[in-house]
Amino acid sequence: MRTLIILLGFVACTFAVDCGMLQRIKVKQQWASVYSSGIGREDFGEAIWKAVFAQAPQARALFKRVGADDIHSPAFKAHIARVNGGLDMAISLLDNEPTLNAELAHLNGQHKERGIPSNYYDVFIRALHAVVPAALGRCFDHPAWDACSDVIVAGIRQ
Template sequence: DCNKLEGLKVKLQWARAFGTAHDRLAFGLELWKGILREHPEIKEPFGRVRGDNIYSPEFGAHSQRVLSGLDITISMLDTPDMLAAQLAHLKSQHVERNLKPEFFDIFLNHLLEVLGDHLGTNLDFTAWKDCINHIIDDIK
């Protein structure tokens, strides 16, 4: 479970990795490049936003929507009621898209990899696993 201390650590580390990223688009590219290279079947659900070309403006805009969505949830890790409301909203945006639950686990694993590239040994792997698992479990 994502406890209070872990939630605060994740907030801080996310601010370091993403909040100060000079290029948020590049952060998204790193993430999706890894996901879609290893799991090309995930291009299909992203057909409308051009999953076939992650360099397109359509996919770039989508990528920013997802990362901003993640940014919102992480900012709520210390306000559980608001987090629950936001996660219910995100779930409603995903539920009819017929996504496999394992897609979310793949997303989590790749997110941890990109964060590790940015934060090195400052990444609290356990805190991230616990807190992002909580977020992802409530969306999938």
């Protein structure tokens, strides 16, 4: 019995993925592939927010001042660009922890200032994890994205 427990412990350790350097680089590469530029970037951002509001329709109320009632409005498109810009910066800094931590502390302050409850970070990540694999296909590294998204969300939650 003891041998079985030890063996299961080793198996669990083998399958546990943290956000190590390899995972960080992979997430950065996959993000660069899906984030693209121009109209593709707008469509990608819109897809994320459609997924956010599909999961949590009540979240629209948090974004009234930026036009969440119409996600196609210029005001909300600007909001999408700002949020995705912050996410792009955080993902780009995954391999530079001191600067990443400073950026996440800044994002923490912004979210607190705007009264965004931290449970919506999880909603956003679930939306992101639905949209990115739809764009990447079978190349999406779910364990790496889970682990590195946890780093980003934990840093914003602080």
